[in-house]
Every structure is written in structure tokens, then in C-alpha cells.
Amino acid sequence: MLERIRIVLIGTSHPGNIGATARAMHNMGLSDLSLVAPRCEPITADSVSRASGADHVVHDARVVDTLEEAVADCTLTVGASARSRTLPWPMLSPRELGDRLPQELAGPEARVALIFGREDSGLTNAELQRCHAHVHIPTNPDFSSLNLAAAVQVLAYECRQAWLTAEPAAADEALACEPAPDLALASHAELEHYFAHLERTLVAIGFHDPAKPRQLMARLRRFTLRARPERMELNILRGILSDTEKLAPPRERR
Amino acid sequence: MLERIRIVLIGTSHPGNIGATARAMHNMGLSDLSLVAPRCEPITADSVSRASGADHVVHDARVVDTLEEAVADCTLTVGASARSRTLPWPMLSPRELGDRLPQELAGPEARVALIFGREDSGLTNAELQRCHAHVHIPTNPDFSSLNLAAAVQVLAYECRQAWLTAEPAAADEALACEPAPDLALASHAELEHYFAHLERTLVAIGFHDPAKPRQLMARLRRFTLRARPERMELNILRGILSDTEKLAPPRERR
Numbered sequence: 001m002l003e004r005i006r007i008v009l010i011g012t013s014h015p016g017n018i019g020a021t022a023r024a025m026h027n028m029g030l031s032d033l034s035l036v037a038p039r040c041e042p043i044t045a046d047s048v049s050r051a052s053g054a055d056h057v058v059h060d061a062r063v064v065d066t067l068e069e070a071v072a073d074c075t076l077t078v079g080a081s082a083r084s085r086t087l088p089w090p091m092l093s094p095r096e097l098g099d100r101l102p103q104e105l106a107g108p109e110a111r112v113a114l115i116f117g118r119e120d121s122g123l124t125n126a127e128l129q130r131c132h133a134h135v136h137i138p139t140n141p142d143f144s145s146l147n148l149a150a151a152v153q154v155l156a157y158e159c160r161q162a163w164l165t166a167e168p169a170a171a172d173e174a175l176a177c178e179p180a181p182d183l184a185l186a187s188h189a190e191l192e193h194y195f196a197h198l199e200r201t202l203v204a205i206g207f208h209d210p211a212k213p214r215q216l217m218a219r220l221r222r223f224t225l226r227a228r229p230e231r232m233e234l235n236i237l238r239g240i241l242s243d244t245e246k247l248a249p250p251r252e253r254r
Numbered sequence: 255m256l257e258r259i260r261i262v263l264i265g266t267s268h269p270g271n272i273g274a275t276a277r278a279m280h281n282m283g284l285s286d287l288s289l290v291a292p293r294c295e296p297i298t299a300d301s302v303s304r305a306s307g308a309d310h311v312v313h314d315a316r317v318v319d320t321l322e323e324a325v326a327d328c329t330l331t332v333g334a335s336a337r338s339r340t341l342p343w344p345m346l347s348p349r350e351l352g353d354r355l356p357q358e359l360a361g362p363e364a365r366v367a368l369i370f371g372r373e374d375s376g377l378t379n380a381e382l383q384r385c386h387a388h389v390h391i392p393t394n395p396d397f398s399s400l401n402l403a404a405a406v407q408v409l410a411y412e413c414r415q416a417w418l419t420a421e422p423a424a425a426d427e428a429l430a431c432e433p434a435p436d437l438a439l440a441s442h443a444e445l446e447h448y449f450a451h452l453e454r455t456l457v458a459i460g461f462h463d464p465a466k467p468r469q470l471m472a473r474l475r476r477f478t479l480r481a482r483p484e485r486m487e488l489n490i491l492r493g494i495l496s497d498t499e500k501l502a503p504p505r506e507r508r
Contacts, residue, residue: 140283188301227481243461247501
């Protein structure tokens with residue numbers, strides 16, 4: 001799915017932003033970059049440095065003269081935009097865009113373009129009106145202009161989220177972290193043995209008087225159960241209790 | 255809500271990343287920045303240029319020597335982390351973090367810290383073990399290292415999303431019952447005092463040898479932080495430690 005999402009930058013003027021866009025894309029698993037009439041040399045020391053190892057994305061980018069050429073084969077075109085202009089257009093949030101992607105990209109020839117405008121002036125009305133929909137990244141109204149690569153980062157992140165959600169196998173793989181065997185949760189019985197041991201120890205060291213319980217054990221249970229203890233953790237806690245018990249004064253008959 | 259989310263950068267080495275972080279924060283409505291032992295001058299031509307009008311966030315940033323100082327008053331600390339290390343810690347996705355924020359920040363003294371490590375090496379294990387949870391931004395496994403400001407951008411974006419979603423409920427929140435005073439969550443500083451007391455006690459009773467740590471304190475931290483202790487609960491636990499310490503044999507010089 002991700003390989004069929006194209007990032008299109010129109011009229012970019014800073015090579016550093018192209019490099020940082022490449023890094024953001026590669027971080028999120030995107031690779032298809034088109035540069036429309038860039039107003040700078042795409043490959044410079046600054047763009048390579050900001051790409052930080054993802055400069056192949058810049059090297060592989062298609063450089064074209066017009067938006068038409070960049071998105072000719074795309075089945076959905078979405079322009080990144082500040083709030084809607086004179087003519088309201090279908091407007092998506094980044095999350096709504098992500099939610100739509102799996103379905104949009106279901107067909108084998110489907111291709112989505114996410115289109116970003118100039119650093120200083122964004123997309124023109126003519127460009128915006130070539131888009132199926134606009135996407136607006138919600139920002140602080142007093143300071144709404146995102147850095148170009150930061151905007152790409154947010155949308156690329158939503159693309160990856162959508163992909164991870166749509167392809168649970170991929171998601172599982174990405175998040176896989178086998179719990180080690182000692183991470184098994186303690187059973188109810190093990191917990192009850194622990195609480196009995198805890199109470200016995202607190203009595204032995206003189207901290208707890210079952211005749212005046214003051215909800216002490218209830219509070220300790222509440223705290224402990226909230227943590228959902230693992231077996232290994234209870235073993236440690238019981239080890240501490242055993243060592244503590246040994247220090248307690250011998251029991252007296254009252 | 256957003257004003258009580260703190261971004262903490264540890265050991266940052268590039269002023270440009272500090273400036274770009276300030277821009278990402280201000281774009282998303284965050285303003286509280288702490289710099290822990292920065293390895294560069296925070297205010298330079300490069301950071302001001304990358305802040306692009308948000309340099310007041312850098313000027314207002316607190317610069318401190320240690321993570322402890324940066325997060326002492328925080329009730330939830332979350333470290334940005336690549337994949338889980340030797341000892342798995344509660345792990346959130348950025349979206350899960352966002353979903354939790356409104357509730358986490360409901361109380362008037364609640365404060366959340368989002369902690370980011372060094373450009374070259376991230377957070378240390380010791381730093382990660384001071385966090386209640388870790389947040390992992392899902393990335394391309396073949397190219398997983400996000401630019402620092404890009405990582406801040408993604409989490410700040412999720413913070414703003416969470417706020418925008420929670421806003422309509424703000425009125426309801428005003429009617430919600432005040433949590434009882436003894437249910438207040440312990441602050442980071444209170445937790446660290448507890449852990450120091452715990453370790454001292456375990457050494458005193460001979461259970462723990464700091465020369466052979468075997469991850470004991472890390473495991474106890476992990477267990478305790480998972481439960482999100484309330485202040486009252488820590489008071490009980492510290493009472494138990496004090497009574498236990500009194501029973502420990504007098505310290506010998508080795």
C-alpha cells in the first residue's frame with residue numbers, strides 16, 4: 001500500500017526541505033517522490049545532510065514541469081492546504097485521510113498523490129482545484145505555518161498508521177516483541193499467597209495490627225493489583241518479605 | 255490541557271533541532287520546553303532561523319542539569335524510545351498516548367512530560383527507567399531513526415488531536431467530581447525519593463547488593479511505575495520501609 005502513495009512537492013525553494021522530506025518519507029516507508037518545478041537544486045550538501053541516509057529518495061525523485069505530469073496516473077489527489085479558500089472543497093483531517101487510504105488503494109492500479117505547495121505561498125487556487133480533496137493539518141491558529149517537511153512528516157505518519165491498521169500482519173511484525181517467559185502474569189492464587197505473606201510480615205515488623213486494620217491491606221491490594229504483577233515480580237517481592245521477616249523480633253505471646 | 259504538557263530534550267547537540275522543536279511545539283499549541291544539559295548553545299542563528307517565528311519558546315525554555323529537575327513536578331513521564339530494550343516497559347503508540355492525555359491531565363496539578371533523548375543515542379536505560387511508559391513512533395524498520403524535531407512534531411500533533419477531540423467534553427469536566435486529596439498521584443520527585451528509600455532499605459537488610467544489581471531496581475521501578483502510585487500509597491510504602499530499616503543490623507564498614 002505505502003509504495004503507491006506519492007509525495008508531490010511543488011516549487012520548493014530550500015534543498016534542506018527536500019532532504020528532510022526524503023527522510024520523513026523513508027522513515028514512514030514511503031518512497032515515491034515527485035518534484036514539480038523546484039526553485040532550487042534538489043541535490044545539495046544541505047539536502048543530503050538533512051536526508052540523513054535517505055538521499056536515495058531524492059536521487060530517485062522524478063522532476064517534472066507541471067502538476068499534471070506529476071499526478072497523471074493517480075486515482076486520488078489530495079492537496080495540503082490551510083483552511084478552505086473562497087470555494088469550499090471536500091476537506092479531510094489527516095486522520096480521515098488515513099482512514100480512507102486502505103479502501104482508496106485497494107485496486108491494483110490505484111495511486112494516491114499527496115501534494116504540498118511552496119514554502120512561502122502554498123498551493124495556488126488552480127492547483128487546489130485539481131485535487132479531489134484537501135487535507136488540513138490542525139494547527140495553532142496564531143502560528144499555523146508548518147515547516148514543509150514537518151507537514152510531510154505528519155501526513156506520512158498517518159499513512160503508516162493507516163497501513164499498520166489495515167494490514168494487521170504487518171503491524172504485528174512491526175510491534176512484535178515476544179514477552180519473555182518470566183513476564184507471565186501472576187495467577188490469582190500466587191497473588192493471594194503474596195498478600196498473606198505481606199500481611200504476616202507487616203505484623204511481624206510491628207507495622208500492622210490486624211485489630212486496627214485501617215484499610216491498610218485493602219490499600220496495598222488496590223495498589224498491587226493495579227500493576228497486574230508478573231510472576232517474576234511477585235518472586236522478588238516475596239524474597240524481600242522473607243529477608244525482612246528474618247529481621248523481625250521473635251514473636252511474643254501476649 | 256496543552257499548557258500542561260512539557261517537552262523535555264536531553265543532551266541535544268544541534269541548535270537547529272531545538273529551533274525546529276520550538277516551531278513544531280508552537281504550531282501545535284505547546285509552549286513548555288525544558289532542555290536538560292544541552293550539548294550546544296540553544297539560541298543561535300540556526301535555531302532562531304529554524305524556529306521561524308517561534309523562538310520565544312526557546313527563549314522561555316528552562317535549562318537544567320538533570321532529568322530529575324526537568325520533571326520533578328510531573329505526574330506522568332513518557333520517554334520516546336526506539337523498540338523496547340532488555341526489560342520491556344509499558345509501551346504506548348503515539349495515538350494511545352494521545353487518547354490517554356485528557357484523562358491524565360484532568361486533575362488541576364497533573365503535568366505530563368514527553369522526554370526525548372540525544373540525536374545520536376536517544377535516552378539511556380537509566381533515563382528510560384525513570385519513565386512511567388515509553389512511546390514508540392512506528393517507523394520503517396530499515397530506517398527507523400527520526401529527526402528529533404520530526405519526532406516532537408508527531409507527538410505534538412497527537413497531543414493537539416487529543417485536545418481537539420477532548421475539548422467538547424471540557425464543560426462536562428468542570429462538573430466532574432474532584433478527586434479526593436489522598437488520591438492525588440505522586441509526583442516524579444516523590445517517586446524518586448521512594449525509590450532511593452527502597453534501595454537504601456534493601457541494601458540495609460542485605461537483599462540488594464548494588465555491586466551486583468541484576469536489574470533488581472529496574473524491575474521494582476517497572477512494577478511500581480506501572481501502578482501509577484498515589485501519594486497516600488507512597489506514604490504507606492515509605493512507612494513500611496522506615497519500620498524495616500529500624501530492624502536492619504547496624505551498618506558495618508567492609
